[in-house]
Amino acid sequence: MSNPLALLSRTATYALLTLAAFISVFPFFWMLVGATNSSNDIIRGKATPGTALFENITTFVNSVDLPRILFNSFFIAGVGTIATLIVASLAGYGFEMFRSKAREKVFGVMILGLSIPFAALMIPLFVMMASFKMINTYQAIILPTVASIFIIFYFRQATKAFPTELRDAAKVDGLKEWQIFFFIYMPVMRSTYAAATIIVFMANWNNYLWPLIVLQTNDMKTLTLVVAGLTSAYTPDFGVVMVGSITATLPTLIIFFLLQRRFVEGMLGAVK
Amino acid sequence: MPALVLLGVFMVYPILWSLWMSFQVGRGMNLSFGGLANIIRLTQDTVFQRALTNTMIFLAVQVPVMLVLAMLFANALNDSRLWGRSIFRTAIFLPCVTSLVAYSVIFRSMFAQDGIINQMLMAIHVIADPIPWLADPFWARVVVILAITWRWTGYNMIFYLAAMQNIDRSIYEAARIDGVPAWARFFYITVPMLKPVILFTTVISTIGTLQLFDEVNLITQGGPSDSTLTLSLYIYNLTFKFMPSFGYAATVSYVIVILVGILSFIQFLAARDKRA
Numbered sequence: 224m225s226n227p228l229a230l231l232s233r234t235a236t237y238a239l240l241t242l243a244a245f246i247s248v249f250p251f252f253w254m255l256v257g258a259t260n261s262s263n264d265i266i267r268g269k270a271t272p273g274t275a276l277f278e279n280i281t282t283f284v285n286s287v288d289l290p291r292i293l294f295n296s297f298f299i300a301g302v303g304t305i306a307t308l309i310v311a312s313l314a315g316y317g318f319e320m321f322r323s324k325a326r327e328k329v330f331g332v333m334i335l336g337l338s339i340p341f342a343a344l345m346i347p348l349f350v351m352m353a354s355f356k357m358i359n360t361y362q363a364i365i366l367p368t369v370a371s372i373f374i375i376f377y378f379r380q381a382t383k384a385f386p387t388e389l390r391d392a393a394k395v396d397g398l399k400e401w402q403i404f405f406f407i408y409m410p411v412m413r414s415t416y417a418a419a420t421i422i423v424f425m426a427n428w429n430n431y432l433w434p435l436i437v438l439q440t441n442d443m444k445t446l447t448l449v450v451a452g453l454t455s456a457y458t459p460d461f462g463v464v465m466v467g468s469i470t471a472t473l474p475t476l477i478i479f480f481l482l483q484r485r486f487v488e489g490m491l492g493a494v495k
Numbered sequence: 496m497p498a499l500v501l502l503g504v505f506m507v508y509p510i511l512w513s514l515w516m517s518f519q520v521g522r523g524m525n526l527s528f529g530g531l532a533n534i535i536r537l538t539q540d541t542v543f544q545r546a547l548t549n550t551m552i553f554l555a556v557q558v559p560v561m562l563v564l565a566m567l568f569a570n571a572l573n574d575s576r577l578w579g580r581s582i583f584r585t586a587i588f589l590p591c592v593t594s595l596v597a598y599s600v601i602f603r604s605m606f607a608q609d610g611i612i613n614q615m616l617m618a619i620h621v622i623a624d625p626i627p628w629l630a631d632p633f634w635a636r637v638v639v640i641l642a643i644t645w646r647w648t649g650y651n652m653i654f655y656l657a658a659m660q661n662i663d664r665s666i667y668e669a670a671r672i673d674g675v676p677a678w679a680r681f682f683y684i685t686v687p688m689l690k691p692v693i694l695f696t697t698v699i700s701t702i703g704t705l706q707l708f709d710e711v712n713l714i715t716q717g718g719p720s721d722s723t724l725t726l727s728l729y730i731y732n733l734t735f736k737f738m739p740s741f742g743y744a745a746t747v748s749y750v751i752v753i754l755v756g757i758l759s760f761i762q763f764l765a766a767r768d769k770r771a
Contacts, residue, residue: 250602251593346745
């Protein structure tokens with residue numbers, strides 16, 4: 224065997240991965256250290272912990288109605304995620320289980336819809352929400368995100384791995400379709416749900432453009448918008464921004480770590 | 496099917512509406528039919544052309560770089576003898592959980608004139624003088640590309656990794672026994688087996704890059720002098736920042752639709768060709 228060569232490629236692999244891991248993690252480190260430094264120190268590239276942490280937190284908490292903002296973010300992301308998962312998994316289940324002629328055509332049109340950028344929908348959606356008198360409401364944020372083509376597609380792919388014998392057996396036992404869905408399909412597919420939860424929750428939590436357009440008063444804003452607002456000042460207070468960024472990142476980080484194992488399993492199931 | 500009703504209301508209807516709107520001219524809600532006026536305006540609009548060029552540059556540079564990196568990482572992490580696999584995997588995936596807003600701000604502070612990036616590069620003598628990252632058109636583009644690559648490489652890597660773990664081990668064993676070297680196993684087994692996933696990530700990344708908005712709005716505001724202005728940001732500016740010009744904005748948004756359509760079609764064709 225070509226041992227020196229193998230050793231070399233091994234070393235190169237580790238070097239590459241270590242560098243990649245360092246670059247991936249460094250901004251997180253920077254954010255944590257930044258939260259303890261003053262804005263000037265951050266701009267000057269000071270990479271050691273400072274003493275301004277308490278001050279930054281105080282300024283952040285005093286400049287926004289934090290409980291209200293957090294409620295908005297959690298409510299919008301939470302309700303949006305649950306609604307999306309129910310609608311998308313029902314659709315994915317339906318597409319896979321019920322055979323009909325129109326099915327593939329409808330699905331094909333839907334996949335085409337995936338290529339329509341949000342920018343093209345933004346203006347009509349905005350005018351539509353205005354005509355429903357829904358500007359600045361939770362519904363306006365949540366409704367357009369619920370029927371996510373990507374997640375429907377994802378559930379349909381994953382449903383291909385769902386054993387149809389289970390459904391047949393349940394039918395013989397006299398279960399109704401909705402009972403099969405809630406009591407058999409959902410527990411069996413829990414990894415898929417976990418992966419979809421991460422994807423949808425992150426997308427909703429981090430959503431920026433649409434809330435930016437629709438939410439107009441301060442008491443309706445989400446954390447994402449508030450943090451973005453802090454930065455749009457001509458000279459943003461970066462220390463405060465770092466505290467805000469940590470607050471905005473923590474929930475998705477926690478969800479990711481809680482569901483990580485199932486997430487990878489779920490991804491495995493979906494891209495076959 | 497509630498999903499279809501929702502899609503109909505929030506997708507199909509707005510699409511048709513904006514198509515209709517793209518033929519209208521006027522200020523605010525005062526619209527009237529303008530025929531091809533918007534398309535003519537498009538051909539004379541240098542800001543639009545700049546936004547289109549920028550978007551295409553981001554697409555041409557960022558998507559291939561990111562996907563190749565994602566593939567490299569996934570392939571390295573797929574080796575079960577690798578030490579610390581889950582640590583590396585988690586670290587590289589970590590950027591995906593940050594909010595676009597949060598990481599955009601972090602990048603903005605890191606790439607400040609006296610910022611940490613310049614200091615680190617100067618400390619290891621890569622550069623002698625600080626680079627004016629955000630004030631120079633070229634470097635501002637580089638920062639945007641670095642930022643998106645940082646955020647999305649791990650996301651694509653997970654798709655590749657998941658697909659690689661679905662490939663039957665015995666194929667690799669057989670190849671190894673036949674004396675096929677590692678690089679050949681990668682190019683002749685892994686890559687072909689991954690073709691559907693590669694196509695999927697290419698299409699998704701293309702769509703994502705063509706819609707690039709959050710990062711440019713937050714890191715550079717499209718500047719300096721429109722050098723990082725993207726189509727989506729231009730549409731947003733046309734609609735909500737300057738005098739609202741819904742009709743024209745809708746026309747620009749259809750440029751994105753057409754681009755996505757053309758590029759996806761090319762990618763599908765390319766994938767099919769290689770299979771034959």
